[in-house]
Amino acid sequence: MSRNKSSRHAITEQQTADVSEAQIAVHWPEEDYFLPPPSFVAQANLADPGVFERFSLDRFPECFKEFADLLDWYRYWETMFDASNPPFWRWFVGGRINACHNCVDRHLTRYRNKTAIHFVPEPEDERVQHVTYQELFIRVNEFAALLRDFCGLKTGDRVTLHMPMVAELPISMLACARLGVIHSQVFSGFSGAACADRILDSESRLLITMDAYYRSGKLLDHKEKADTAYAEAAAKGQRAEKILIWQRYPGRYSSPTKLVEGRDVIVNDTLKEFHGKRVEPVQMPAEAPLFLMYSSGTTGRPKGCQHATGGYLAYVAWTSKYIQDIHPEDVYWCMADIGWITGHSYIVYGPLALAASTVVYEGVPVYPDAGRPWRIAEDLGVNIFHTSPTAIRALRRSGPDEPAKYNYRFKHMTTVGEPIEPEVWKWYHQSVGKGEAVIVDTWWQTETGGFLCSTVPALHKMKPGSTGPAIPGIHPVIYDDNGQELARGSGKAGNICIRNPWPGAFQTIWKAPERYVNTYYSRYCKNPESKDWRDWPYMAGDGALEAADGYFRILGRIDDVVNVAGHRLGTKEIESAALLVPDVVEAAVVPVADEIKGKVPELYVSLKPGVESTPEIARQVSDTVVSRIGAIAKPHRVVIVPDMPKTRSGKIMRRVLAAISNGQDPGDVSTLANPEVVDRITQLVR
Numbered sequence: 001m002s003r004n005k006s007s008r009h010a011i012t013e014q015q016t017a018d019v020s021e022a023q024i025a026v027h028w029p030e031e032d033y034f035l036p037p038p039s040f041v042a043q044a045n046l047a048d049p050g051v052f053e054r055f056s057l058d059r060f061p062e063c064f065k066e067f068a069d070l071l072d073w074y075r076y077w078e079t080m081f082d083a084s085n086p087p088f089w090r091w092f093v094g095g096r097i098n099a100c101h102n103c104v105d106r107h108l109t110r111y112r113n114k115t116a117i118h119f120v121p122e123p124e125d126e127r128v129q130h131v132t133y134q135e136l137f138i139r140v141n142e143f144a145a146l147l148r149d150f151c152g153l154k155t156g157d158r159v160t161l162h163m164p165m166v167a168e169l170p171i172s173m174l175a176c177a178r179l180g181v182i183h184s185q186v187f188s189g190f191s192g193a194a195c196a197d198r199i200l201d202s203e204s205r206l207l208i209t210m211d212a213y214y215r216s217g218k219l220l221d222h223k224e225k226a227d228t229a230y231a232e233a234a235a236k237g238q239r240a241e242k243i244l245i246w247q248r249y250p251g252r253y254s255s256p257t258k259l260v261e262g263r264d265v266i267v268n269d270t271l272k273e274f275h276g277k278r279v280e281p282v283q284m285p286a287e288a289p290l291f292l293m294y295s296s297g298t299t300g301r302p303k304g305c306q307h308a309t310g311g312y313l314a315y316v317a318w319t320s321k322y323i324q325d326i327h328p329e330d331v332y333w334c335m336a337d338i339g340w341i342t343g344h345s346y347i348v349y350g351p352l353a354l355a356a357s358t359v360v361y362e363g364v365p366v367y368p369d370a371g372r373p374w375r376i377a378e379d380l381g382v383n384i385f386h387t388s389p390t391a392i393r394a395l396r397r398s399g400p401d402e403p404a405k406y407n408y409r410f411k412h413m414t415t416v417g418e419p420i421e422p423e424v425w426k427w428y429h430q431s432v433g434k435g436e437a438v439i440v441d442t443w444w445q446t447e448t449g450g451f452l453c454s455t456v457p458a459l460h461k462m463k464p465g466s467t468g469p470a471i472p473g474i475h476p477v478i479y480d481d482n483g484q485e486l487a488r489g490s491g492k493a494g495n496i497c498i499r500n501p502w503p504g505a506f507q508t509i510w511k512a513p514e515r516y517v518n519t520y521y522s523r524y525c526k527n528p529e530s531k532d533w534r535d536w537p538y539m540a541g542d543g544a545l546e547a548a549d550g551y552f553r554i555l556g557r558i559d560d561v562v563n564v565a566g567h568r569l570g571t572k573e574i575e576s577a578a579l580l581v582p583d584v585v586e587a588a589v590v591p592v593a594d595e596i597k598g599k600v601p602e603l604y605v606s607l608k609p610g611v612e613s614t615p616e617i618a619r620q621v622s623d624t625v626v627s628r629i630g631a632i633a634k635p636h637r638v639v640i641v642p643d644m645p646k647t648r649s650g651k652i653m654r655r656v657l658a659a660i661s662n663g664q665d666p667g668d669v670s671t672l673a674n675p676e677v678v679d680r681i682t683q684l685v686r
């Protein structure tokens with residue numbers, strides 16, 4: 001164990017960001033525009049071009065009143081924006097609000113019997129559950145009563161959720177929000193070990209999970225992961241008081257993993273004691289954290305992005321209304337996972353704040369075949385559709401002609417999470433959207449709460465392969481490496497930053513305020529003593545360029561993050577996992593272009609002297625990565641190398657490895673300490 005620790009330490013010291021996704025970004029020529037269909041424009045929530053004037057930089061911060069006014073406040077805020085402690089901005093200070101009230105209770109007068117959540121189970125012979133706002137209200141109240149009165153939770157406590165895509169996930173989140181309890185939902189595909197790290201970091205009192213769920217036709221044992229998560233977190237000092245287990249089939253326990261008496265609680269049984277119970281929503285300060293969302297960064301430790309109640313909810317409500325164009329009568333389907341920020345903002349909080357009907361689909365898009373999403377759209381009358389380029393590529397490959405077979409009509413479609421190739425965009429437009437839907441390519445991040453760049457769907461032309469200009473209220477700037485601003489529309493690549501704060505931005509990294517300042521604000525801060533927000537641009541960590549027409553193109557991460565299928569994975573997390581294999585002494589991850597997933601991680605490892613390279617070791621490394629992080633991080637390939645290409649100071653040259661992996665010329669390697677190794681690695685790889 002100590003050997004692993006010290007080798008990990010040695011590696012970590014050597015590594016810095018010497019390769020970025022931007023360097024291997026896909027480049028495509030500028031495309032012609034597509035016009036939004038007149039039928040869309042005629043009904044759009046936002047068709048007034050004056051909006052950009054209203055949200056110009058000199059109207060900051062007052063312009064954001066319009067965001068807050070989409071919500072119900074118990075007490076209206078006094079101070080719109082408090083910049084007294086940069087860059088820890090505070091929004092709507094003095095206001096009192098409850099997110100659950102805004103997403104549920106306030107809709108009962110007009111929309112009591114309207115569907116809030118359509119839960120679509122993966123097995124096609126299981127009926128869709130249509131949860132009305134009234135039923136959502138009842139279920140959220142009963143579960144909130146259980147959390148408060150049975151578990152003793154109180155405002156400010158943290159709870160980790162490790163839930164699959166079922167209606168009980170938003171119900172659990174909203175019940176927490178009702179009590180002012182901070183939820184931290186971990187993507188269900190993540191391993192028990194990854195869940196443990198998040199329980200530990202957030203000091204969660206409870207773990208809420210489900211016994212089982214469907215994925216590609218298999219009922220997976222999910223409770224098993226809860227046992228691992230509990231045990232690992234407990235061993236490191238955070239013992240959850242209970243594990244609450246929802247049943248995938250109420251009344252029946254569907255996991256082969258045994259229950260632990262005194263610790264494990266079957267929610268569906270215990271809930272019976274709370275039938276009919278009501279819980280008054282807690283009137284939270286606007287500034288109170290609503291949830292944590294862990295995301296990957298440059299170090300091995302995921303960061304808990306902390307989002308505020310008032311600012312976040314206002315931001316996702318406004319962007320859902322005007323960029324997603326959600327009206328209460330729409331049926332809206334975002335085919336992301338609620339375990340990522342997209343699902344929090346644009347499956348749960350944004351759409352429900354607007355009283356929309358939101359679809360929660362349990363399974364994979366191509367199960368049992370590539371017609372599945374279009375059957376769901378037809379059956380439910382979905383008219384707004386939201387997904388990632390990875391899903392679009394997969395659907396296009398396995399069923400290019402499927403959409404035409406189904407009778408649905410989308411007025412609006414979104415792509416999010418990674419750059420979309422123009423040919424893929426055009427298939428999305430022509431085949432999925434049947435040439436009738438407007439498309440928005442939205443660029444944003446876990447940290448930003450909601451969209452930063454996108455076309456305003458009724459106001460802008462669409463340009464395949466580019467996100468839009470900034471949305472109203474967001475003012476980007478691109479800096480070069482020396483901190484000089486690039487001229488607007490120069491078409492030159494640099495680091496994209498946002499000049500101004502905005503209400504949806506995260507408040508800090510949970511328990512790591514210095515990391516927050518250093519990662520996002522230090523590099524381009526004009527004066528660390530300054531109390532003026534103008535001196536504190538937010539650095540997104542993406543390479544980008546702005547074309548002459550003001551449209552941005554995002555080139556990829558500038559840090560040690562690989563964007564796999566639109567999800568962020570830290571290279572350090574994968575490398576740390578690889579180093580747990582006793583024979584491995586060095587590990588380096590590089591992103592490799594992939595036809596479907598955009599990027600996949602490729603893992604290079606070197607072994608202890610004298611240890612022979614075998615396929616068994618490669619398999620062990622791959623399995624360890626999956627068990628430490630989850631299947632999403634599974635290396636595309638594990639390459640065992642005799643030595644890593646290194647600089648004279650001993651730094652691993654990931655740039656060289658990335659070039660080899662992507663079939664590119666590694667360039668001049670003569671200054672390396674061991675240039676001869678480059679040819680040997682190239683032979684191994686090709």
Ligand code: PRX
Pocket residue numbers: 295340341342415416417418419420441442443444445446447467540541542554556557563566567568
């Ligand atoms: O590199 C950008 C890429 O995804 C990163 C954010 O990942 P995450 O926090 O997991 O949030 C994903 C969902 C918002 C960004 O730093 N990215 C996101 N959207 C786009 C994108 N790259 C290109 N085009 C996009 N539309």
